[in-house]
Amino acid sequence: MSSKPWRRHAEVGHAVDELLDAAGRAFATFGVASATMVDVARMAGCSRATLYRYFPDQESLHLAYVHRATLRIAHQLAADRAAGAPDTLVERIVAGIAHVRADPLLAVWFEPENMAVPITVSQSSTLLQTMSVGLIGQLNEPLGHDELQRRAEWMLRSIVMLLAMPGPDEDAERSMIEQFVVPVIATTSVIATTPVRSQT
Numbered sequence: 001m002s003s004k005p006w007r008r009h010a011e012v013g014h015a016v017d018e019l020l021d022a023a024g025r026a027f028a029t030f031g032v033a034s035a036t037m038v039d040v041a042r043m044a045g046c047s048r049a050t051l052y053r054y055f056p057d058q059e060s061l062h063l064a065y066v067h068r069a070t071l072r073i074a075h076q077l078a079a080d081r082a083a084g085a086p087d088t089l090v091e092r093i094v095a096g097i098a099h100v101r102a103d104p105l106l107a108v109w110f111e112p113e114n115m116a117v118p119i120t121v122s123q124s125s126t127l128l129q130t131m132s133v134g135l136i137g138q139l140n141e142p143l144g145h146d147e148l149q150r151r152a153e154w155m156l157r158s159i160v161m162l163l164a165m166p167g168p169d170e171d172a173e174r175s176m177i178e179q180f181v182v183p184v185i186a187t188t189s190v191i192a193t194t195p196v197r198s199q200t
Helices: 012-032 037-044 046-055 056-084 089-102 104-108 116-121 125-135 145-164 170-185
Strands: none
Touching: 012 037, 012 046, 012 104, 012 145, 037 046, 037 170, 046 116, 056 089, 056 125, 089 104, 089 145, 089 170, 104 116, 104 145, 116 145, 145 170
């Protein structure tokens, strides 16, 4: 079931990435909730002992996989903004949801039989911190750590809900985000459409 035999890695980060790639294949094949550590080890071509050296349990593996995916999406959204994409919080959330749905290895997490896993993972403080930095870390008001954490938690719960129970269409989802998500976590200056820069 593995694509190639496991090899010793000079850098820990490379080993972790290869194991997480194997985990993604296992999740897509068996389901996120059903894939076992044995399945992941087989996909990676390594022993269970090797897998447990990097991830002591299934929960840590799930969290690492989602954390990496969140960072990658945040980096992609930043690249999109640098290329001229609209930079409003509504657009960031809509685009983030679209990126998840477009990736089969991420979309599988939100199938009904797997939903217990993302719900559990979404309560991680590490993931909330990543979300807050990646999506709402640039608010136009000073926020303490606890307040930023609460806002990130509401945003993450809202995103998980929309991924698990999609709206009728993108316009309907955008409207829900504009009315019920963004006003809770951002000031009006962030909610508003990015102003047109003056031509000089």
